[in-house]
Amino acid sequence: MILKGQKRKLPQEDLELADSGGPVWESQRQFVFSVSLNKYQRSQELPEPSLRRSVLIANTLRQMSLEGCREPPADMEVPEPPPPAGLLHRDVEEDEDWESTDSDVSLSAAISSILTVLDSTIDGSFPTAPRSPLRSLENLSGSSEGGVAWVKPGVRGHSVSYQQQAEPKARDGGPGDVTVEDLFQDIDTCLLERDMGVLGLGGGHPTGEDLLRYLPPFSNLKCLPSFSSFSPLPAEAFELDNLMEILVES
């Protein structure tokens, strides 16, 4: 209620107060979605993203996509249909109620396509494979906790040795018997696939060969482990000169 003499305020720039169902609400929803995507992508570019934050953002995106898929398809030729009268009288407290029956084919389609891309397994059809940001090194080789430290269920000791503790994997061969998979086992994939990787909603486990194929240009690589103790890798994967530059810079 506007009192006499009181200056009427402009609608706040804060997006929460827009009426649901209208075009402004639509843009809000897209805004939140794009903000979430940006956040997620930026966090994956960090060397070590916060797991809690990543999970919360991913869950938010997932929820938005699910609710988007639940909405009935709309007539696409109507650019901005006027909202039903009932929706105009929403209370302020219901600003955050995103459960509108308003259609959002374009947004749903966008979400679906992104999720489809992310759900697909890494294969040769994509120049840079979608990365599962929540995947840790422990998933790469398929082994779970490693055989070194765990004694029996409930009595999981660990060794003080750093090499044994960091993602242990039982190795069949001797120290010199290193496969490509072993080489990439300990590389955090977030360093390798910086351009992609929004949601880890599917996808198989990349093998070492796959990771090798999808190494991005060297400018994107922050650093790689020293290769002095490893067997040489295929020449087409990278050039030693550039690699040395990166190692020196890091």
Add this chain to the structure above:
Amino acid sequence: MWCFSQVKGAIDEDVAEADIISTVEFNYSGELLATGDKGGRVVIFQHEQESKNRPHLRGEYNVYSTFQSHEPEFDYLKSLEIEEKINKIRWLPQQNAAHFLLSTNDKTIKLWKISERDKRAEGYNLKDEDGRVRDPFRITSLRVPVLMPMDLMVEASPRRIFANAHTYHINSISVNSDHETYLSADDLRINLWHLEITDRSFNIVDIKPANMEELTEVITAAECHPHQCNVFVYSSSKGTIRLCDMREAALCDRHSKFFEEPEDPSSRSFFSEIISSISDVKFSHSGRYMMTRDYLSVKVWDLNMENRPVETYQVHEYLRSKLCSLYENDCIFDKFECCWNGSDSAIMTGSYNNFFRMFDRNTRRDITLEASRESSKPRATLKPRKVSTGGKRKKDEISVDSLDFNKKILHTAWHPKDNVIAVAATNNLYIFQDKIN
């Protein structure tokens, strides 16, 4: 009536990142107050006795010891830097003249011994007073060293280092009531340690899925029960709390009790899950209740009732309509802590604009106070603050849009016996006291 007592820290507007306080904790007697900062340092303040001239005032806290607890490290396998920021400090109960505390960063927990030295031995046979080794051929007589008084020196030495047990970032440590063990929790696992054994720990909770892509929930906090050494709780990013009994099974992946409040469908939004994420969980001193802090509220739970909290306190409900902006600027991910007073009759938690809130559980009254330099005159009574939510702003009220979201009170501590509180405001530590009439 709360009044200002002291403030510690620099006054500069330019705050160095390393000086930002990241944890505050009183010891069991309240005599010592420890802070940890982002630079990996621990500063311990000691309560001085009341002065005879001003018996109506409680004594002040002065610096007792300062030491570098953690240094930045580099994980060579992952090519990642491990921050030296102190995430948590927990005191051990005092058993002798020395004090012990646990401090942790993201990966490593350390047990520190803080001891006093006020005597030194003089009159060694094999070395001079300045430490030089004496020529053995010049020693013609034998003497017994004597202990001479010296200026008080407080030494901090690392006694145990508990490393290499956490793949993910440690968010909590908690000393068990048996005084022999403690737990440490990261995003996906909880480990149980013995204070004497550093080369192994027992994993008691593991919520890591076989496929990390299926991960939808992380552990946000954990605490041991204050009296029952077999019981602990841990909270999650989905707003749930699990109470586990270590007698039931070696692995506590299956909880004994599951605390969750049903969601109010009318307030559902895309941010519902994020704001339900619990940032802190604390048992009451009695052990009968526990308190959880989520983004907008503090809830008190009776351990005997799992389906809803017995009390809910709104910390800053006026932020509910601002969640979109707070999501955009990342404030929605801030992790506020909460604490009980000594008698469990009141609880305290922080907010933005250097505001902090206290709730009296008996009278149901609440108060908002501000930690600011402006109200930092000695013994000055703190004026209650109010945030205006409606269109008309009263005098002395502050509007929601004027709040400074960079000034956040994430860490607070309440003296275990007295009404003395410590509030960390970025790089400053404020100490307030309840006025003695």
